[in-house]
Amino acid sequence: MKEYTYSVARVRARETSLLTRQDVEQLLAAESYAAALRLIRDRGYHSQEGEDAERVIADARRELWDFVSELAGDEALRILRLPVDYHNVKASVKAAFSGMDAQDLLLDGGTEKGEFIFDCVRRREYAGLDPVLAEVCEEAMALILRTQDGQVCDIYVDNAMFREIERTARSSGDRFIQRYAQLLIDTANLKAAYRCAVTERPLSFIENAVYDGGTLNVRELESAAAQGVEALCDAVASTSYGGCVEAMKSGAAALEKWCADAVADLMDDARWDSFSCAPILAYYHAKTTEIAAVRLILSAKRNQLAENIIRERVPGIYV
Amino acid sequence: MENIGMVLALAGAALASILAGIGSAIGVGMAGQAAAGVVTEDPGKFSKVLILQLLPGTQGIYGLLIAFITLSQIGILGGTAEALSFAKGLMYFAACMPIAIVGLLSAISQGKAAVAGIHMIAKKPDQMSKGIIFAAMVETYAILALLVSILSIFGIAGLNV
Structure with missing residues (x-):
């Protein structure tokens, strides 16, 4: 297995520049958009192309990808890149189906450039694309043309992504990557089952929406979701994810937060690790959360929203 | 086979410097x-991290010290080497083992603590x-092994076997 001694040391040194809760509080309390932008510039967020918030955020994301790409091994990096790829596939297929441009919907950081995926999907010409991704694009496009249903297409692409994440995690042989992949799949299944239960979907739909993998008993989860939220809560209560039952009873936003916290808890374990890729994944997760928080605050400041409204929506941060 | 005692003593000295050296490396x-x-x-943190990087290097020095003392005791260094009995050679070999083995393992463990x-x-x-x-806590065990090796080597010299 690859050793990450050098990489983890660089990550530890970078962790000191992550925003603290105090920094976020300062940002929240900033008088204006310009003041918030000034504060964030002092903490290392700046763009060569100007002082616009979107440019600053885009540069921060690019810099994070450059840093992580330099340090993480192939499998660890692939686990992070796959969700970006499959997001780009979904955006490209839907945009191509509706005859729109996907430019604003595409994300950076995938194994393939978002623009290239969109171009392939638009032309229905997949040469040069990763064979697995090409097959998914082709099938997703055929599916959306046949069903005219974006949700069916999303479910197909998500399942393909989870299959690839599982395969990558297995081949990595790294316990942390495997735990991370399992958690991604399990939390996605919990959310999918919950959404289906709330919208009273039939079992045939739920069987497609819930991915057949992860550590949860998928059959049990599907049949419980078909019976409603109460039955789903009972089924989940006896699993290792029993803690999310209260969140399920509170609503979709609470469940979403519980799942995000579960991933954050796993990343917290990486604090004590010095030799595996876990701290790199944890740093990526922490920085991504931080960038999302900064983007949210800047956007809210620009629209002059009240501090308490922003505060409710700012995600928790690592440091 | 009359030099087997000398061969064993030399092998002990060599292993002390080889294994402890590998551990330190x-x-x-x-x-x-x-x-x-x-x-x-x-x-700016160069000088601070340098001290920690050097800590696992001491086991290699301890191995070298034991090898020197052994070579000197058996006369290889001074050019006064005489035939050693099998028993005495084996004793020198055994005396070198604490720093050889503990040096190897403690240097790796100390490296992890230093990281x-x-x-x-x-x-x-x-x-x-x-x-x-x-990181220095790990050093204790390398020093104990060094002590046992030194005391044993000096003790063997006075034995008439």
């Missing part, structure tokens, strides 16, 4: 990777002394 190398990582991000200490310096430079203490 691994430990210092490991700590060096972590130190390079920190210095890449913050060149963790370097990571600590990366995040909290003011806690440097604590990082050094944690």
Whole structure:
């Protein structure tokens, strides 16, 4: 297995520049958009192309990808890149189906450039694309043309992504990557089952929406979701994810937060690790959360929203 | 086969320097990777991480010391080598083993502790002394093994076997 001694040391040194809760509080309390932008510039967020918030955020994301790409091994990096790829596939297929441009919907950081995926999907010409991704694009496009249903297409692409994440995690042989992949799949299944239960979907739909993998008993989860939220809560209560039952009873936003916290808890374990890729994944997760928080605050400041409204929506941060 | 005693004593001296040296090389190398990582991000921490990188290097020096003493005791260094009995040769070999084996393993463990200490310096430079203490704790066992090897080698010289 690859050793990450050098990489983890660089990550530890970078962790000191992550925003603290105090920094976020300062940002929240900033008088204006310009003041918030000034504060964030002092903490290392700046763009060569100007002082616009979107440019600053885009540069921060690019810099994070450059840093992580330099340090993480192939499998660890692939686990992070796959969700970006499959997001780009979904955006490209839907945009191509509706005859729109996907430019604003595409994300950076995938194994393939978002623009290239969109171009392939638009032309229905997949040469040069990763064979697995090409097959998914082709099938997703055929599916959306046949069903005219974006949700069916999303479910197909998500399942393909989870299959690839599982395969990558297995081949990595790294316990942390495997735990991370399992958690991604399990939390996605919990959310999918919950959404289906709330919208009273039939079992045939739920069987497609819930991915057949992860550590949860998928059959049990599907049949419980078909019976409603109460039955789903009972089924989940006896699993290792029993803690999310209260969140399920509170609503979709609470469940979403519980799942995000579960991933954050796993990343917290990486604090004590010095030799595996876990701290790199944890740093990526922490920085991504931080960038999302900064983007949210800047956007809210620009629209002059009240501090308490922003505060409710700012995600928790690592440091 | 009359030189078998001398061969065994030489093998002991060689293993003391080889194994303890390998351990130190691994430990210092490991700590060096972590130190390079920190210095890449913050060149100002060079002197702080250097101390921790050097700590796992002492086992190699202990191995070398034991090898020197053994070579000197059996007359190889002074050019006064005489035939050694099988029993005496085996005793020298056994006397070299504590620093050879403990040196190898403790240097690797100390390297890991030094890496963790370097990571600590990366995040909290003011806690440097604590990082050094944690890594230095491992040194105790290398020193104990060195002591046993030295006392044994000097003790063997006076034995008439």
